[in-house]
Amino acid sequence: MEFKEIKELDAKNYMTVFARQNICFTHGKGSKLYDVAGNEYIDMGGGIAVNCLGHDDPELTQAICEQAHKLIHVSNLYYNIPQAELCEKLLDGTIFDRVFLCNSGAEANEGAIKLIRKHFYKKGEHRPKIITANGSFHGRTIATVTATGQEKYSRPFAPLPAGFTHVPYNDFAALKDEADDTTAAIILEVIQGESGVLPADYDYIVNAYALAKSRGILFAIDEVQTGMGRTGKMFGFEHYGIQPDIITLAKGLGGGVPIGAVLARGEAAVAFAPGEHGTTFGGNPLSCAAANVIVDKLKNGLLEEAAKKGEYLMGKLSKLKKFNFVNDVRGKGLLVGVNLTDKVKNTEIVGKMAASGVIVLTAGNNTLRFAPAYTISKEEIDTACDKLMELFARTNV
Numbered sequence: 001m002e003f004k005e006i007k008e009l010d011a012k013n014y015m016t017v018f019a020r021q022n023i024c025f026t027h028g029k030g031s032k033l034y035d036v037a038g039n040e041y042i043d044m045g046g047g048i049a050v051n052c053l054g055h056d057d058p059e060l061t062q063a064i065c066e067q068a069h070k071l072i073h074v075s076n077l078y079y080n081i082p083q084a085e086l087c088e089k090l091l092d093g094t095i096f097d098r099v100f101l102c103n104s105g106a107e108a109n110e111g112a113i114k115l116i117r118k119h120f121y122k123k124g125e126h127r128p129k130i131i132t133a134n135g136s137f138h139g140r141t142i143a144t145v146t147a148t149g150q151e152k153y154s155r156p157f158a159p160l161p162a163g164f165t166h167v168p169y170n171d172f173a174a175l176k177d178e179a180d181d182t183t184a185a186i187i188l189e190v191i192q193g194e195s196g197v198l199p200a201d202y203d204y205i206v207n208a209y210a211l212a213k214s215r216g217i218l219f220a221i222d223e224v225q226t227g228m229g230r231t232g233k234m235f236g237f238e239h240y241g242i243q244p245d246i247i248t249l250a251k252g253l254g255g256g257v258p259i260g261a262v263l264a265r266g267e268a269a270v271a272f273a274p275g276e277h278g279t280t281f282g283g284n285p286l287s288c289a290a291a292n293v294i295v296d297k298l299k300n301g302l303l304e305e306a307a308k309k310g311e312y313l314m315g316k317l318s319k320l321k322k323f324n325f326v327n328d329v330r331g332k333g334l335l336v337g338v339n340l341t342d343k344v345k346n347t348e349i350v351g352k353m354a355a356s357g358v359i360v361l362t363a364g365n366n367t368l369r370f371a372p373a374y375t376i377s378k379e380e381i382d383t384a385c386d387k388l389m390e391l392f393a394r395t396n397v
């Protein structure tokens with residue numbers, strides 16, 4: 001099919017929700033992507049922090065193929081082997097006691113919200129309030145757009161579910177003012193990925209956690225983007241020495257195969273009774289077979305590789321600070337943001353980088369976002385960063 005025809009079909013058929021780049025990828029290998037015209041790109045976006053093993057990883061592909069031959073799907077009314085294995089592996093060595101598997105980040109957060117509400121319902125405590133941060137992103141379902149601290153995502157969809165309040169991010173005083181005896185949970189990201197790769201201050205997270213603990217409030221971290229090694233640790237919260245009650249995962253967990261998870265500890269982990277939550281596809285054998293490969297690899301050297309590559313990428317991108325239109329270079333591990341002044345548009349840079357053969361993502365607040373595969377080579381990082389350096393050097397503002 002010609003690219004022109006693909007675009008025409010998309011324009012005619014697909015609901016108008018995405019502002020797509022002018023590229024149609026056909027295949028990939030490692031951190032290289034190829035489009036319909038045969039052009040090669042270095043993938044610095046990783047499918048928005050998803051493809052942690054890059055493209056066509058031999059072990060991941062083999063596991064998916066082998067599982068597809070055996071069993072793609074069975075209902076959760078029955079047990080399945082890859083699911084049992086994955087849950088054990090995911091929880092092993094963590095502070096968490098139970099897992100629920102689903103299909104996406106939004107669905108994981110939706111599950112976490114229900115778990116939080118059910119926990120207090122069961123205890124007979126009236127705690128309707130869930131506090132999240134301004135600028136946060138938690139998904140596209142009606143509850144998760146409400147939890148998301150960016151009105152542009154929820155305003156058109158009113159009436160919204162009650163019980164969500166938002167406070168300025170990285171502002172402990174504001175959080176302390178808002179938290180009270182009617183608060184069920186505080187849900188935060190340790191790096192706000194969508195709104196500009198904004199890391200939480202160490203003291204903010206540590207104080208927020210202590211506040212939650214002192215007031216019987218559940219502390220939840222949305223690790224959809226930061227989990228599964230993305231920040232150089234298995235979970236982003238580990239950088240802060242805290243023990244959240246609940247975390248949510250998706251993106252990297254399946255290396256590209258859709259899967260999400262809610263992990264919980266203590267009383268919250270056993271809040272649901274049979275029939276109170278569920279999913280048709282979540283935790284099916286195919287997605288679990290993929291996630292098993294990711295977890296195995298992370299526990300056998302991939303995590304350290306992600307941390308090392310992250311430091312290397314940060315070192316390279318930090319050199320861009322010399323340009324007067326670069327505000328900041330920030331992030332952790334392989335989730336790095338280059339924040340630009342309003343003299344340069346991130347979307348224009350992304351377009352020019354694609355034309356030069358490098359896929360970069362945007363994030364909010366005029367930021368360029370980098371979230372490549374953990375397996376990316378140093379040479380690929382060098383080439384991508386050199387091209388960006390050259391482009392910035394040619395950018396006169």
Ligand SMILES: Cc1ncc(COP(=O)(O)O)c(C=O)c1O
Binds near residue numbers: 105137
């Ligand atoms: C922190 C965070 N939470 C939730 C989501 C929603 O995940 P999904 O698009 O898989 O529903 C995202 C997606 O970008 C995210 O970054």
